[in-house]
Amino acid sequence: MKVVLSGYYGFDNVGDEAILYSIIQALRDNEPGIEITVLSNNPPFTEKTYNVKAVDRWSMLAVCKALIASDGLISGGGSLLQDETKLRSIPYYTGVIQFANLIRKPVFIYAQGIGPLHHPFSRAVVKRVLRKPEITVRDQASKKLLERIGVQNPIEIVPDPVLGLKLAEQNSTWWEKQAFTGSAVTVSVRDWPSSVDYKQKMAEALDSLAQEGKQIVFVPMHGKHDEKASKETAEKMKEESYIAPYDASIEEKIAIIGKSDLLVGMRLHALIFSSITYTPFIAISYDPKIEAFAEIAGQPVAGHVMDEGWNGSSLSQAIRTALQNKGAESAHLKETIGHLQREACNTAQKAIHFFEKEVRGNKIGEGSLKKR
Template identity: 25%
Template sequence: MKFALLNSVIMNGGDAGIVYGIRDAIREILPEAQLSIFARRARDAEAYYPDLRLLPMLQDTWPRQRTLAYGLRESFPLRSNLCLLIPGEKEFYKQLRSMDAIIYCGGGYINNLYSTGVLFRIIEDTLEMGIPHMAYAHSIGPFFDDRSRTAAAALLSRFDAVTTRDEASYRLLHEMGTNCKETHFTADAAFAMQIATDATMPLQDLEELKRIYAFKSHGGGAPLFFMSVREWGFPGSEESSSLKKNYRSELQRFILQVIAESNCRICFVSTCQGRKEYGYDDSRFAAELLKELQPFPEDRVYICGHPFAPSSYPLLIGRCADLVVSMRMHFIIFSIMGGVPFIAIAYEKKSQELARQVGLDGYCHELSNLKGDILYKNFIDLREHLVDSRATINSAFRILRERSQENARVLRSVIT
């Protein structure tokens, strides 16, 4: 059977984890299935994910010249409705018509945080093909206007199955009046990903792991914690400028307190780093935070800029980190998979929901209300309860992995 996985932002390491989780879960129950991944910046991504069959999303068939791309993007919904497609767009749809099922890749893009005009038109077009459709482990919302909310509900109601990775999205589906054949609350697709071992980890990943482990060893037994931070613009807020300034200063306050009042070492590492073709690099943001704090004891901090393969993260975290503080949800997921306790800094509901599912909702902080001193107290508390927290996480991971694999079983029911 041939499946199309659509709309992956695979240059983001967390989204890549979703792709590998979907692939591995499908392989387990449908070993003969062929998965074609239609991703943004697919050609650039081939160098990082050579074991995947990557094809360009419709938007990537447009010229990279900004004015031309803008014109094609803005006109696409109307052109599609009038059947006035350019050759690349036609080829995209031609490839999809040969598939046995169309899967919209899990993640959090059916909302008003991102533009939905092109996406909703693509969904409309693929639904018209009469091929089974599944939205695989999604977060739904937020919606800032009734028009988008109504449009999303109408489209999702035409799917054969919709699964959500968080309970809030599952509730929202029903509040919106979504009425598709199957809806299920499962878990993020990345939990089903196979974890790398020393034998299967890419050589460059293993070399960087050894460098980080050596940095930890030079601390003479001092704990090492991983910190994953990112820029965030607070879309939809009228106070975005002040909120951005506040969370940066509170992160810096936390870092300074860790250095001044504990013997911990810090390694900045994230799922979005080291891929020069991608627009986000969290290692640069980490460097900016630290630059403003100079002079700084460099022997206490390591900034990692290496682009790890998704399956390498759980092994890296489990091998090197005593605990994790993260804004990136998939870095938290990889921490859970590695059996390492975490503190979540939540800029969206998805991280809050994940912490609740694991049983560590007491270690979750809203980014908009972040206080560095309170974060530090929480950090110290978690250090004092590492053994119990590890047991909680390992138990939760077994449940979340099973629920993640349920997504693939739902897919199988759709096509049989």
């Protein structure tokens, strides 16, 4: 079987790279001989890192050739069909899906988070291209949004693929070199346009914890972008803090978060890394997907980057409460996330069965035409 994967891959975003890694892992677990071609912004990196074929996602000729030679397209995971961050996301990802539709290649929407879809154009295009694909989404809000805009295909809710990531022993050379003593709080912060100085609020809360002897460790999830946001927040602090290497591997960033006592996080996949290591987290939201996952994991959202209704004091108190209840919170995460980890691996099986059924159907159809 040959499949093409389309997503936000090759952009040095650890969250999306973790999605790719987990999907490849799950596909190979279910179909060891599967041939995978990834549409990537950095094909050499993708090929070397994951031992797959990769083509330039911006080359229309390369994308078309890959799809023509495949048995089907996997679109996802991640938040691809949305117009909140980039207006070109909808035209690009729906364009890839539509070409697959045109050449009669089956399309599997893999655990996507849908929306926001602010513009009528976005809603109309998404509704149109999702008439044929098999659709799985990662939360109830995504399903409701697709139903609201008129998508009539069955829509199944499945866990984020990263929840199914199979972890080897978690180690971080960088962490070991720091020789931290006492409790550690990891932090995932990103830039977001807002009139609220949320980084100042976070810095005040982190200062309060550092004064109590907690080690504050920033974990950049999107390369140099998040390293910059981490440095800006750290510079607002009066106390000492640490910033983990922005180019650390997926496994090392999972290890760093897993070795901490608690995560304060904005990035969705920082929260997921926290969950799969059963490390409690406090979320700072900038997007509905953050609230959606925090609700799934049963962890608190302490504030929103567009909202003035929280401050450093309320955030630090939420962190202290979580740390005091760490044992219970970790046990709760293990119970809550445990079954989702098992279910996440099943999505790849659904995709493979879907493609096998479609390929068989196409062969039967071709045979009937030849007899005529």
